[in-house]
Amino acid sequence: MHRNTDAKRITRRRFLKVAGAGAFAGSTLSILAACQPDTTAQSGNGGEEGGNGGDGGGNGRLNFYNWSDYVAESTIPGFEEETGATVTQDTYASNEELLAKLQAGGTGYDVIVPSDYMVAIMAKSDVIQELDFEKIPNFENVGENFRGLSYDPENRFSVPYQWGTTGILYNQAELGEINSWDLMFDEQYSVQIAMIDDVRETLGVALYRLGYSVNATDPGQLEEAKQMLIEQKPLLRGYFDSTEISPQVANGDILLGHVFSGEGILTALENEGLAYVIPSPAATRWTDNMCIPNGARNPELAHEFINYILAEEPGAELTNYTYYGTPNEAALPLIDEELQEIPEWNPPDEVFERLEVIEDVGEATRDYERIFTEVKSS
Amino acid sequence: MEDRRIQERPPDAPPVDRKVAVALSGITKRFGDFVAVDDLNLDIYEGEFFSLLGPSGCGKTTTLRMIAGFEEPGEGEISVAGQPVQGVPxxxxxxxxVFQSYAIFPHLNVFDNVAFGLRRAGVKGEELRQRVTRACKMVQLQGFEKRKPRMLSGGQQQRVALARALVNRPKVLLLDEPLGALDLKLRKEMQLELKNLQHEVGITFIYVTHDQEEALTMSDRIAVMNEGVVQQVADPATLYERPRNRFVANFIGQTNLFSGTVESVNGEKVTLVVPDGAKVEAVAQDGAEPEPGSEVHVAVRPEKVRFGAAGDNVCTAEVRQIVYLGVSTQYITWLPDGRKLALYQQNIQDAGGYDVGDEVTVSWDARNCLVLGG
Amino acid sequence: MGEKGKGWSLGLAALLGPAAFWLGVFFLLPLLLILAYSFGTSGIYGGLTLGFNPSNYLKVFDPLYLEITVRTLVIAFINTLLCLALGYPLAYFIALRGGRWKTALLILVMVPFWTSLLIRAYAWVVILGGNGIANRTLQFLGITDGPISLIFTPQAVLMGMVYSYLPFMILPLYATLERFDTSLKEAAHDLGAGRWHAFWRVTFPLSMPGVIAGSILVFIPSAGEFVIPNLLGGSQTVLLGNLIQQQFLNARDWAFGSALAVMLAVLLLGAIMFYVRRIGTEKLGGV
Structure with a gap:
């Protein structure tokens, strides 16, 4: 008899468990469906909160999502003064972070600054909106070289912001003059070399050295690049953000650093004995662009901001701070002389020829990621 | 009467050829400014059940711990079985x-607890099993070997502690108030058991307690201690009947104390005059000869005081309190000068027939009235 | 007898309500989400479609990723052992010999907690750098001739992990040791156990609850660690945490990242259950 009641109890308990689980699962699934990361359009202009603050100027707010340390001190105050708007700036450290943020539903950003290949990806994923060039008259300041680039041939989605190269900041006093990537793979300088923690840039260096394109998809070529990087790894101090590499060269911890041009040039100018070079046989040229995401709360103000940046003075101020290249021809005369004299800053044509632009490689992106993981964990 | 230090060999000492299990000489132990043990000298003989008795703080536990090795004396020497143990851990x-709190290892069962010391000594296999089982049997814990300590009662744990200590066949077993946590009935049972055990096993037991009844029940000899100093070392009967000083007289059993001035001394007999003028006949101990005119203290046990006038010392008193103790009745009487005199009467018949307020005559013999030291 | 008093009351529900809600929404729900994602399919440009796609789990067993998993567990394990080896003596000393200084010493152990992990990690970068104190001391003592590379190595990562997780080991150990009855130690000595044996056979087995608690508190989070390998390892030591982070932030492969996360959780659960079972049924201390 005792056993009977136990059995009954167990069965009832089990039943409740299963039923409860089922109910819970059911409700969870419906919640999950609602929480699915939304890669479709956030809805057209005006985004989530409708046309809140839709008219620019006056008491408008602009949410600017940018790389860190990528505006001049005067840029934002200048805009605020001119339009009476308030600007808040958030920062991100990589294109992937930017994309992930937007895809996870990061809302309310009015202007973002993705790099070249990311613009293509974002256009394909319908995360950014088309620009209304009637509201950006200053577009005419953009040089020919910077219009209609491969990632956005008709400039439907983007307008160039700054451009630059990725090269080597090195200790010229110790090493003499260099002009290729080779020394970064040289045993002699073991642990005095650092590379950028970016899959496309770093894999790119190996590909350049092998004579391949930075956008290679051929498995054989990628395999060779992988081997080269695996051999290089023991020689490295580590993989870092570009901003962490320049100080390491400056204080002597390393002799050769893989850096973006702006910091490279800036650091070289500030420190005796250092130099920045765009190595042969090839190097990356990248362009950061201004875009307006689909969830923008204030697209009107966004367009005004973009237009403002493209004006000659703000454009010059920007470059005079970041020391990156400007696509803004009208701004050229206002650039610091010191900067204009540096060939790496405004490379001559023959150098320009051997620069490649990183493009989206579609399916091969996963291969690149896997290779980089393999290299880093070797 | 000056304070007399206890000699190594009291006059009623056992024959010289008995071996000394533990010898303490000149032991002093200080904790900061506090002197816990002061120039202690003791010889404890093989095979005896020896107790250290005294109130808390008298230094008995400290002395025990010094013998065990948990404290080192500041001055003096200790030797066990003839070997000095200075600095020996x-x-x-x-x-x-056997610790007061038993200190049974909670993570080991009874068998492993008892076996602990043997294993440390390298005993294993069949010999180990046999000795442990025998030890458990000896303390009536056979069959309990697999139990964990938390499944044992206080009394059972205490037996485990006992077995655990004895199984190692030590030369001396030290027991630190082991029966304190037990209820009265159990305590009385254990006292007898311990006494029997000690006879069975035949090793020296050194037992610390504050309970004088317990010490009197179990011990061959007792050292009474107070404030770090040994007051008297003797067998229970001697301690009871012939306390050497006021402390011992008071601590062991009940006593009536008087003080007075010596009038005359005649051999053993001492006559003294108490404050209210009466004369008291007492006897001196150990051949002591108090000076006439000096101040002395005398003690007489309540059971040695009778109703009636048949005795060397007679006086009248008023009954103030009667305490019925079943076996006996205790009468508290007041002498004319306000001093109290207690007397016990065995209830051979029913109640003694005296009431509170009665004027009575009480008396006692001189030979039961002892002159005390210090 | 009856089930009297075991029923639900309004008061009980009110007390449990907030906690249950919090746990449910911020703990249980995200876990379920991750579980669901792990069976989804990631889009090339990010995004995720739900469904039943077990291939993410197959990917988890790819040799490259398996190697990373093994490395992570090994490092977490070594980290736990080192924390135990360093933390136990310290906890022992504070609990049993600390006397008046107990509280002060405990506070000293906890003070690093109050500063940001980032600051502490960067401090190590400075200390272990080419010109840092470590190198200069080594050269001063004549052990090395020139600066050696101490920072951005796997050893630096391990050291950083031991440094940040040590308090998690010390505090539970201290709590257990503090309650230790010293008369047990005396009893052990009395029965013939020297200092080592008294410790090993009596004190240590009785401190096991603290050892277990501390080990779990150190092992689980260190298996998921990703900040220290980046800050102190120069991103040259890839652990599961880094891999998962990369899937979500760089590779845009949320499904795979979720599968890795689920696998990590399952592994840790399994490891803990095994550990606790084993310690629980074994005759602690015994012979």
Whole structure:
């Protein structure tokens, strides 16, 4: 008899468990469906909160999502003064972070600054909106070289912001003059070399050295690049953000650093004995662009901001701070002389020829990621 | 009467050829400014059940711990079985301790607890099993070997502690108030059991307690201590009947104390005059000869005082309190000068027939009235 | 007898309500989400479609990723052992010999907690750098001739992990040791156990609850660690945490990242259950 009641109890308990689980699962699934990361359009202009603050100027707010340390001190105050708007700036450290943020539903950003290949990806994923060039008259300041680039041939989605190269900041006093990537793979300088923690840039260096394109998809070529990087790894101090590499060269911890041009040039100018070079046989040229995401709360103000940046003075101020290249021809005369004299800053044509632009490689992106993981964990 | 230090060999000492299990000479122990043990000298003989008795703080536990090796004396020497143990850590002394809190290892079962010391000594296999089982049997814990300590009662745990210590066949077993946590009935049972055990096993037991009844029940000899100093070392009967000083007289059993001035001394007999003028006949101890005119203290046990006038010392008193104790009745009487005199009467018949307020005559013999030291 | 008093009351529900809600929404729900994602399919440009796609789990067993998993567990294990080896003596000393200084010493152990992990990690970068104190001391003592590379190595990562997780080991150990009855130690000595044996056979087995608690508190989070390998390892030591982070932030492969996360959780659960079972049934201390 005792056993009977136990059995009954167990069965009832089990039943409740299963039923409860089922109910819970059911409700969870419906919640999950609602929480699915939304890669479709956030809805057209005006985004989530409708046309809140839709008219620019006056008491408008602009949410600017940018790389860190990528505006001049005067840029934002200048805009605020001119339009009476308030600007808040958030920062991100990589294109992937930017994309992930937007895809996870990061809302309310009015202007973002993705790099070249990311613009293509974002256009394909319908995360950014088309620009209304009637509201950006200053577009005419953009040089020919910077219009209609491969990632956005008709400039439907983007307008160039700054451009630059990725090269080597090195200790010229110790090493003499260099002009290729080779020394970064040289045993002699073991642990005095650092590379950028970016899959496309770093894999790119190996590909350049092998004579391949930075956008290679051929498995054989990628395999060779992988081997080269695996051999290089023991020689490295580590993989870092570009901003962490320049100080390491400056204080002597390393002799050769893989850096973006702006910091490279800036650091070289500030420190005796250092130099920045765009190595042969090839190097990356990248362009950061201004875009307006689909969830923008204030697209009107966004367009005004973009237009403002493209004006000659703000454009010059920007470059005079970041020391990156400007696509803004009208701004050229206002650039610091010191900067204009540096060939790496405004490379001559023959150098320009051997620069490649990183493009989206579609399916091969996963291969690149896997290779980089393999290299880093070797 | 000056304070007399206890000699190593009291006059009623056992024959010289008995071996000394533990010898303490000139032991002093200080904790900061506090002197816990002051120039202690003791010889404890093989095979005896020896107790250290005294109130808390008298230094008995400290002395025990010094024998065990948990404390080192500041001055003096200790030797166990003839070997000095200066600086020898506890794990190398041939002594074992039963702690007040039993200190049974909670993570080991009874068998492993008892076996602990043997294993440390390298005993294993069949010999180990046999000795442990025998030890458990000896303390009536056979069959309990697999139990964990938390499944044992206080009394059972205490037996485990005992077995655990004895199984190692130490030269001396030290017991630190082991029966304190038990209820009265159990305590009385255990006292007898311990006494029997000690006879059975035949090793020296050194037992610390504050309970004088317990000490009197179990011990062959007792050292009474107070404030770090040994007051008297003797067998229970001697301690009871012939306390050497006021402390011992008061601590052991009940006593009536008087003080007075010596009038005359005649051999053993001492006559003294008490404050209210009466004369008291007492006897001196150990051949002491108090000076006439000096101040002395005398003690007489309540059971040695009778109703009636048949005795060397007679006086009248008023009954103030009657305490019925079943076996006996205790009468508290007041002498004319306000001093109290207690007397016990065995209830051979029913109640003694005296009431509170009665004027009575009480008396006692001189030979039961002892002159005390210090 | 009856089930009297075991029923639900309004008061009980009110007390449990907030906690249950919090746990449910911020703990249980995200876990379920991750579980669901792990069976989804990631889009090339990010995004995720739900469904039943077990291939993410197959990917988890790819040799490259398996190697990373093994490395992570090994490092977490070594980290736990080192924390135990360093933390136990310290906890022992504070609990049993600390006396008046107990509280002060405990506070000293906890003070690093109050500063940001980032600051502490960067401090190590400075200390272990080419010109840092470590190198200069080594050269001063004549052990090395020139600066050696101490920072951005796997050893630096391990050291950083031991440094940040040590308090998690010390505090539970201290709590257990503090309650230790010293008369047990005396009893052990009395029965012939020297200092080592008294410790090993009595004190240590009785401190096991603290050892277990501390080990779990150190092992689980260190298996998921990703900040220290980046800050102190120069991103040259890839652990599961880094891999998962990369899937979510760089590779845009949320499904795979979720599968890795689920696998990590399952592994840790399994490891803990095994550990606790084993310690629980074994005759602690015994012979």
């Amino acid at each position: 506890p794990y190398r002394r041939p002594v074992n301790t």
